[in-house]
Amino acid sequence: MLFLFLLSSFVFKGNADTIGLNVSAGPKQNYTFPKDFLFGVSTAALQIEGAWDADGKGESIWDHLVHVQNPKFAKDGSTPDVAADSYHNYKRDAEMVHELGVNIYRFSISWPRIMPKGLKNDINQKGLEYYRNLLMELEKYNVTAMVVMYHWDLPQALQEMGGWTNENIVDYFADYAKVLYDNYADKVKYWVTFNEPMQVCLEGYGNTYRAPKLNQTGFADYLCTHNLLKAHAKAYHIYNTTYRPTYGGQVAISLDSNWAEPKTESASDREAAERYLQFHLGWYTHPIYSAEGNYPAEMIRIIDEKSRQQNFSQSRLPKFTPEEIEYIKGTGDFFGLNHYTTYYLTMADKQVGAVPSHANDCGIVRFQNPKWPSKSSSNWLRVVPVGFRRLLKWVSNEYNNVSILVTENGFADFSGVHDAERVSYYGHYLNALLHSMYEDKTNVKGYCAWSLMDNWEWDDGLTSRFGLFLVDFKSPNKTRTPKDSAKMYAKVIKSRSLPDNFDPTDFSAFSSSNVLLPSVLTVVTLLSLT
Template sequence: MALFKTITLLCLLVVSVLAIKGEIRKFPDTLSFGVATAAYQIEGAWNASDKGESIWDRFTHTTNSIKDKSNGDFACDSYNQHKRDVEMVKELGVDFYRFSISWSRILPNGFSNKISQDGIAYYDSLIDDLLEANIKPYITLYHWDLPQSLQDLGGWTNPMMVDYFTDFAEVAFEAFGDRVKTWITFNEPWVVCIEGYGGISKAPALGMNGIAEYICAHNILKSHAKAYHLYDDLYRSTQKGRIGWSLNANWDHPATKSPADIEAAERAIQMNLGWFAHPVFSKEGDYPQVMKDRVARNSLAQGYRRSRLPEFTPEEIAYIKGTCDFFGLNHYTSTMIRSLTTTISMEPNFRDDVDTDCFYDPSWPEATSSWLKVVPWGFRNLLNWITKTYNNPEIMVFENGFSDKNNKDDVDRISYYNQYLNALLDAIEDGCNVTAYTAWSLMDNFEWLQGYTERFGLYYVDFNDPRRPRTPKASALYFKSILETRTIERNCNAQLNRNGTG
């Protein structure tokens, strides 16, 4: 804490000097700040008490897919160290902490007939500690860790999942809704369906490309809508909360100014972000027309009797439309998009349905994650695209961050945050209604297929020490200074040098 106080005083002094020079930008009072984590990535205690097995427990225990052969059995040990986690969140000075609930920790067999009192008690304690520290808890219901028992029944390809998920949501609303006022039903359903059902890079790794991801998305959209209506009908009036979900999106930028590339870039964002956003946020509802047309055309050419993209009934379209109180967004990077004119493959494939060439500009700076390039102007463009396409919704950014390998003096992460927060301010000045920004993540954690080889945390976690000590990185001090002053320098390099972090 002494280090935090020292850096805060230094930052206040720097801000006062730079403000005179006109180099400081102020965040609006309407913008709140937070940090985020996810249950499987930090909690550990994978079989503590009566917790059931999740698909990530099964996946990491039965495959050799994780880069460093690790798993989330122990992770950051947050199940036993959540009080330290709350201390860290408080040290940073954020307004809210976004975390997820492990479905199999509170419903060990996946169904609501058996509720774990130990699981409920764990999250009760975390929520109460956050509120005592004057930090708002934001809960994500589903962050990729489906109970294995439900995956054995087909997972998100099973239409009964709509009811199973709604039952899970109701247990959470009943247990925590008196204190939790912001709910996120699903985190990044695109990743769940594309990488877990169509592909093999996330659990359950079904690899049924071109078919399973569309069924998965169809059921998740209906699950989200039913949970939303449940909250709206039974809990909103007494609990006074809000509910939405968080969609991941890159900014898809045309590779050239040619009409073909411009159209291809628009098609790419419509068939990725719009796949989930259009049914909820557009005036007409349903999947984007370009998506319906292309998947139907390719399906018929491949010999299918109907489109591989399931259809909503008119009643389902109306039921899903408008089922978000805010537009939750996870954004990290951008891509370049080039038009293709490929022959339709006889094997179904989501990428062929989109039919674009996606690549990175070699001049873009790189993070440790191969997919993460530093393109702050893409963030601004994406926020403006959402604002224009969906009639200026309230946007809450629930993830944004940078990966490195093993660096406490993480100057590159500081530079990333500086550039992206400046882009966020640019978008707000453009007229985008952004009300929340969330750094991913609070601390280093289990990064899915990459195990512990890629780090996103503001706090360094020593995974070689069974005590899992957490240490603030330079970026934590920088982030705290931003929150303390609610200002940011247009270029962070001078401030880094003054503060001795660069």
């Protein structure tokens, strides 16, 4: 049963005031980004590289999904087989990074391109050469590399051995990390072990929204997370012990989170919002960044009790040993944060103890206000910059003013170089970031826009565009053209300030009657309690 909330909608006229929440993060001030603030841009291997089986690359779980499991997975029937063909266009990609003037290019390395079967006995030299060439191009433009080791593309051969539910994968990932360190530590300053592990485990192992579509929620998602956190810690310690003394780089993890706004000011709704944050973000951050380590105490208590009620002999949430808690704790040199949008949270009307699932364990419902600006090609992406500011403050308060690098933030549309909505989105969210830094005193060190170019956007295929550069997917060379947002972002980076014409009360770029929901509508929720 899905818990649905009915609300009235109206055509958004550009006023930031909405029921219960003003989406604006605050008035424009004469705030500027510090000279040492890092600006960057991000991509992911599977979404841009193409060349899915070229030069010795092995099959990934996403290749297997779109070729074997479900060829109609993407809405437009497309696959990442070619995508933006960055495998053959990496020099142009590096030029685009240079044109933006960013400090950092965050890109991911494809595990099966380096180790086709995922194991160290078979290393693909052509794959190693590709990333070495890309790093050399970035070095030519004085761009610092931030490398993501794992952005969802597990070698299919490892998935057939259980993937992230097989505890041996901790050692397999450590071997992979060592290969990357051995080959690229001299050229990479920032390492990210995993990007958005919640999407990997909750959406891929617990549900069917991501590969490998295991659909074993309440079990596989917890096992996946348990092994993934241990793999992260092992990769961190390997670098810390062997490579940091020579190269002095940093290692962390990138975690995604929406902001959770209580539906009302009631104690129950405030508890629902906090529980959402702990069961989604805290699930991964608490073991690494908290003073005590381990999973959030309330998460442990609830899942242990529900497992008991469901007649399991032990909790469905695996337990770390005291030694593992200490081993994982502190394994983040910065806090990588991906953020896009905001949800309202309230407690579920009823909780069914007999049906194990992460959603049931959490016991909450999330939804969005249709009055929040949208006009995005991704129906979940509503524009609520104040949520970004509040999330940054929550992370800072929860984890002792940790050093934060925003590793993804961006807006999706359907196409075109004149992308007023994306320009507006970046203005509002960068304004929120400045308010967070100056008024809330958060320790934000950098910001990476998502994404450098249009890409293969998972189940949206090629229909949803996040890029600062337009990609002509029909052209032989996948021609890249800067959008208005690329020019705006470059000006922000150069001036270290928001555009002169930015108005924090103006959301008119998102005003369009044909993109809002009908007059009576269902508010988005992804948490089913059945």
